[in-house]
Structure formats: structure tokens, C-alpha cells
Amino acid sequence: MSTTSQSSTTHAPHVDTVGDAGATPEHEQPWVELGLKEDEYQRIRDILGRRPTSAELAMYSVMWSEHCSYKSSKVHFKHFADNTTDEMREKLLVGIGENAGVVDIGDGWAVTFKVESHNHPSYVEPYQGAATGVGGIVRDIMSMGARPIAVMDPLRFGNLNHPDTQRVLPGVVAGVGGYGNCLGLPNIGGEVVFDDCYQGNPLVNALCVGAMRREDIHLAKASGTGNKVILFGAKTGGDGIGGVSVLASETFEEGGPAKRPAVQVGDPFAEKVLIECCLDLYRAKVVDGIQDLGGAGLSCATSELASNGDGGMQVELDLVPLRDASLRPEEILMSESQERMMAVVEPAKLDEFMAICRRWDVEATVIGEVTDGEHLVITWHGEVIVDVPPRSVAHDGPVYHRPLERPAYLDALQENGTAAFARPTTGDELKADLLTLLASPNLCDKSWVTDQYDRYVLGNTALAMPDDSGVVRVDEETGRGVAVSTDCNGRFAKLDPYAGAQLALAEAYRNVATVGATPLAITDCLNFGSPEDPGVMWQFEQAVKGIAEGCRELGVPVTGGNVSFYNQTGDVAIHPTPVIGVLGVMDDVARRTPSGWKTPGQVIYLLGATRDELDGGEWAHVKHGHLGGRPPRVDLAGEKLLGEILVNASRDGLVDAAHDLSDGGLAVALAEATLRHGVGARVWLEEVCERDGIDAFTVLFSESTARVVVAVPRSEEVRFTDMCTARGQVHARIGVVDDQTDGIDVQGQFGVTLAELGEAHTGTLPAVFGE
């Protein structure tokens, strides 16, 4: 017995037991400080038929929080259910509600993926916040039975030139890299976006993809009376206990632990070992049910496992290995210490389970077992401190129908479009605007960020940033693999959240198709302001509806995701930012279509029609600091057709390069495709101008959707155009790849050299953050 645990025993004589709770019904409890509403506290009392113990109060308060219970958002998820058809469900092996969704990618392979937010911790402590964001989503993927195979990080920051961005961005990027690199997971994409609205509230979202054989899917459930409940991985410490300190201060007056950080601290090495250990455990088939410990720690893991199972659970909390022996039971239940998992194991397989953990030097402790009762019972040195129906904690939390109201400012905002702004007309003016856009924070080269991530580890990366999607191989024999892209334009969502969410979906869908993959399913990370603001709640409802109905039209199901509310500074909410991750499948990822052209003589086609759609786009943002009007028109039928064209073209070898048109329009896409390998192009715009009834400026900078540029080998040109014509895909020959042209020659307008393009594109981030 160590001296520290002895001293803690001396200091904390009293533990609030179920017996105490029955005997002292009038005892005042700090439910307000724990964030519970009066009716919620009353409901707990009704469920239990007595006041909760302080440990039970801790569990309910954290599990009924917005973060864990989705109490404000849940009612809107009916849109997802209502819009998922049987046909969409066909490929869905596990849907919304589990740790992560799972889709069937063929040949017996299953892929799981999910995106989550870690916004608030990353603002407080950028490095650890971002690092543990990666750690958390990776454990979600692991707990489905999968080997994690890649990560991606959609990141949003305030103004590039604001001093606080200098604090937040380098820390976040180093944290994502520091954790992910050390885990040995390739980081294959994501986003880096700057907007003043994220100044006090950066968005740090993390996505992970994992793969397994179909029969290896594991679920978070505790079944089989007598099966052992095992906590394994890191010891439990006092990190991330935040609000529960109010309970701690109530239960012991003196000698309590010092104030602890509310942000968790990550140890990627411990997680790497845990991954390999889990995979060995799965291979040995010794795991019956498994759950990771993330938000709400043991409170969540025990109640969810028990709730999903068919019996009860008994846990001896004093058996939990501690990093800090002075921790009180309430704190142990709420601790968010990282790198921990919980497994349910048959007694006959216990020895093998423990031997595998020992081989990896992973500490594993039996802390309880599955019972034939219906309650989750937790004891502390023999005294019962929790005795609850687990479902009431994990799944039957409060559900709010929050008021929602279309914001009053929206009409004026939508009427304030870009039509009045002077547009460039001469070639020189167009060129100057292109270079200004290329150097702007959102369109500039992001390698200062992405070069800090290992994109090669595991040896299966077929494409990574800055290509349109990250692509990784799953099956080493056949080359079968997946493509993933995440996207969202919060500016569009601010102008129209329904359309904005669909535009995010459309862009991610298009990016996946652009590399040649067939889109299969989506995950979403819904970043919004306060749900108590009816305007924000209206944006949320609109966005969810937009995604759900958009998914139905595209035929891709939502597999799960995450809601992050309260992203605001004072009364000012961020732009609604529903980040969409789309996953697609390819038979052989070695055949993927990259974004840059290489081969002189290949013909450049623009697919899709261009309308005068500058509102909310990067040209208005960069040149005029303006946000107003209506976002580009959503054309999901157009996206679907375009997707089919791109997938077929890739399969049949009809295109060698393809690049999606989004922020900054055709001009920026041409520049990026040229810069990728330093091979130039000659381009002509007259035919498109005439066909679409627009001027050169609009062709170059409009952000109309459902468009890509492709490079087609001459030998395949007829087959390619025949396919477009037969299927009704709008297409125009707008140029040719030409290594004799230095940069891009837009005929009749301007020429811009590689050096000019490169200088504009690459200098921006190093100028702010150093080489």
C-alpha cells in the first residue's frame, strides 16, 4: 500500500452511498453547478425513487450533457431516419448510434469512419486539445473491431493575421501531427480554412477511417451473465474532470486534490500500443463486447455497455488503477483520461486476454462482471454508490424541442449580393485577381500545415492532400480501397443553411468521384452556435434537413457523426459549419485519378455549366471582404451524373487527371492543376462564354457547382466525348496541356508564368508562421 493512498483514505472518510441517499432525501445537491436543469434533476429523482448519490449525480449530469446526450439535436435526427431508404441501407452494416458507422465495401471488407469535434479544448490548449481529438476518434474506430488506416483533419481558424491565430494554429497543427504521426496513421486530407467568425472559436474536427473483415465487426454491449468487465490501457488520472470538481469540493472539505486541467493530456505511444494490443485481442477472438473511454469516461462506458446488453453490470470502482490515488469515486467515474478501453470477456478466455495485454505491456484489470439483473451497480470498497437502470443514464436522457426561428437578418443578407461590385474586364485585371486569390489564406498552398503530417506510413496511401480526396488501399492483394473527402463552406451555410449543407455534401461527393471512387456513405460534424438561440437552432434544423434530403437524392446514407453546439463568442455564433465527410470505394486504388496534369498534348475539358454565381464566393471574400446574397444553386442530379462520368472515365482509363471546381472557381482549379507538376496549359474560354452566356470573368471566378476539369489523352478523346454526349453531360474542350507554355496562357486574355503562380501560391503561410 503506498503512502499516498493511505493519506487519501484518511482525508476522505465519507462516501455518499445509496443507503445514505435513501436516508437523507432532503440533502442539498449541486445539480445547478453540474449543469442540470431543475426538471432534469427531478427526473433523476423520479427514475430512482430517491435522491441520487453524488456518484449517480455525476454520471447523470455528464451523460445528460449536450455533448453526450444530443438533447437539443436528437429530435432533428428523424430527418436522417425518414430519408434513409432500404436501398441506401443495403451497404450499411452498422448505422447511427454505435461508436461509428460501418459500410460494406465489397470482397468481404467492411470500413468504418467517423468525424468528431474537439473545438473547445483546442482553443484552451491547442496542442493537447487537437492531439486528444485525434486520439478519441481513433479509439472510436478501434472499438468497432477495425484497424485504423487513416486520419483527416478539417480545421478552421480565425483571421490569419490575428495574433491569437499565431497561438492557436501552430499548436493545433503540431498536436494533430504529434499524435497522429506517433500512432502511425497516415493523415490524408482535411481542410484549413480561415474566417473571422472562428477567431474565438476555432473548429478542430478529426476524422478516422478503419477497415476490417465483415465478420470482425465488434459492438459495444455487455452480454452473458458472469462475463468479466475489463478496463485496460492507461491508468485513470484527474484530467478532463472539469465540472465535477464541484462534487469533489462537496465530498471532502480538506486535503482534496489540487485543481486539475480540464483538457485531457494525450500519450500517443500508449495509444499505439493499445491499437496493436486490441488488434491481437480481436484476432484471438477473446473480446465479446468493447467500448472506448472518451467523453464521460467510465460513466459512459459502463452505462452504454450495460444499456446495450441484455443484463446488468456490477463494477468495483476501487479496483480501477489510478494515476492519482487521491481521486474520489465521482472523479474516477467522470475522468476523461485518454488511452483507455473497456472489454467484456468470457471467463474461459480471460487468461488469453490477459496474456495478450501483458505481451504489449498494457495494464488490464477485471473491475466487474455482467449480472443477470437489470441494474448497473457500482461499489466503492464494498459500499454501493451507484444503483441505476443503465438505459436511463445512457439513452433515456432529456429531449428538447428547442424553439427555432428564421433569423431576422437573413432577408437583408440575402438581398445584399455582389452584383454591384465592379468586375475586372481586361486580361491584366483578371490575372491580378487570380494571383490575389491564389495568395489568399483560404486558397493558398497549405503544405506548411500538411507537411507536418506523415501521409505515407502504412504504405497504402495512393493520394493525399492537396489532391481532391485522400485515397488508401484496404486490400493489399487486389488494391481495393477507399477515398475520403471532407468539405464545408460555412459562408454559403450562413447565407442559406439548407443549401449550404447540401453544397458541402455536393462538394465532398464530387471530390470523391473526381479521384474515381464511387461515393458510398457520409459522416458529418455539425458545428453550430448555441442551441438556446432560436436563430441557431433554425440553422441547425435547416442544415440537418438539407443533409438528409440531399443524401436521399444522392443515394448515400448517413452513418453517424457528431454535433458540436455552443461554438460562439459572447452572443456571436460562428457561421453554421456542417462539415461533411464522404467515403467512396474503388476496385483498385492504384488507378485513382490525381488532380495535376503531366502529359503534354492531353486535352482539357470543363464538365458542367457555369452560371453567374459569385455571391458568398472567394472572389467576393478576398477582393471585397463581402458576404451576402445567395449561394450557388444546388444541383444534386448534376452531381450524380458528373460522378458517374468521372467514375466510369477512371475505370476505363479515359482521363489522366481531374480536379474539382469549388472555392475560387475555374481560375484557381487551373492554377492548382498546373502547379501540381509544373506542367503548363493553353486555355480558351470563348466557347463556354458563348454557350453559357457569360463573360470571361464569370467563367474564371464563378463558383457554380457540379463542375470539374479533366485532362483526356488524345487517344481516348472520342470515347470520352461520346460518353458525355450519350449521358447528357455538359462538356466543353477548353484547353490543352502544354509543356512549352510557361504556366497558363488564357488565350485572348492573359498569360501567367509558373513562377508567378508559385510565388503567389506558396508564400502566404510561411510569411506568417516562418519557414
Next chain:
Amino acid sequence: MKVGVVTFPGSLDDRDAARAVRAVGGEPVSLWHGDADLRGVDAVILPGGFSYGDYLRCGAIARFAPVMDQLVPAARGGLPVLGICNGFQVLTESHLLPGALIRNDHRKFNCVDTRLRVENAQTAWTSDFEQGQEITVVLKNGEGGFVADERTLDELEGEGRVVFRYVVPEGGRNPNGSYRDIAGITNERGNVVGLMPHPEHCVETGYGPSLDGLPFFTSILKQVVSA
């Protein structure tokens, strides 16, 4: 031909190294850090990663792993050993190679496709290259700056033991602050080679920036077969 690939806790590129061995027709053999047993292999690769979390100092703890008790004397006796990235760090910590690897001079992790010049095409791991050949290989590290005292550096240069150098454009600088642009070195016998870049990520069409990693593995295959 059997090539051992050591897995320490925290090794990351062990599967990639095994794949590269298979790609040239060799048989990869997994070696466990805790077993003092080389399982009769003909050569050994110490792969990239963060062995034991690289806590304390990169490679400093791995050096004391039981498998190293067998590997160090075997390497001194002529067993071909290739240390990639973290493996290179383990080799310097084990004193099989001189010098040390320190934090990149720009203080960031850096993942780039880098140009290397082959300065010594006579080692066990580089005989399939041409002397002076330039290759493109993945580089990814946070602590890849090769340092040594002047005398050691002069000795390495004088004895032709600099195996790879970063190709640095006029007026530019190498990717991690390595002294004299050194990317890889060898021991006196030429059987132990360590380098920061990752040849195992450059062995398959469609994955990685080139196929310039293959000669590392064909070199060792020929060496072992002819030995």
C-alpha cells in the same frame, strides 16, 4: 533469403519494411523486441517509428531491448543491418554508427519527397545504385538533423562512409539541418547503413513518389545470395 524486421513497441513502418522485402522476393521475418533471438536471419532492418514513444531521447530506450543484445554483436560481426529513420537513431544510440540525430533545425515534423545523391554505392544496401545517382525518396521526421564533431565528420568523408547526401538547390538548405547535408552513413565494413529517409515507402507503383527504394532491397538480396 530471410530479412528480419524488428518491432519495438511504437515501431510504425515495420509492416512497410516487410512489404518492401517481399516486393523483391525476400522473406521478411518478424523479430520481437523482447526476444533475444535473431531467428537465423540473413539481414536485419530496424524500421521507422517512435520506439517506446521516443521518450527520453529517440532510440535511447530501444538500444536496451533484448533483441539488441543479439543484434549489436552480430552487426559487428558483419550481419547486414539497415536502420531507417528511428532505426538510424537506434543505430547511433547503440554506437553501431557514429554521430547523433537531433531535432530538425526548423523545429517541426517534416514530411516531404526529398532528392538524395548516392555517395557510396558499395555498401551491402546500396550496391544496386550507381555512384553519384540521384534518387527521390520519402523523408518524414521530427528529429532528423545528423550531427557529429568535426573529426568524425572528416573521418566519415575521408573513408567514403557518407552513403547519402540531400541534394540541396543553390542557395537552399537541407530539410532538417543535417551537418554537411548528410542523410545516411555506414560503418567501416559497409554492412551497417543508417539513413533518415524511407526507402520502404518507394517500392510500389501507385504508392509513394518513386520506385527508388527498390535498389536497397535488391542490393541486400544479391549480397546475401552471393555471400
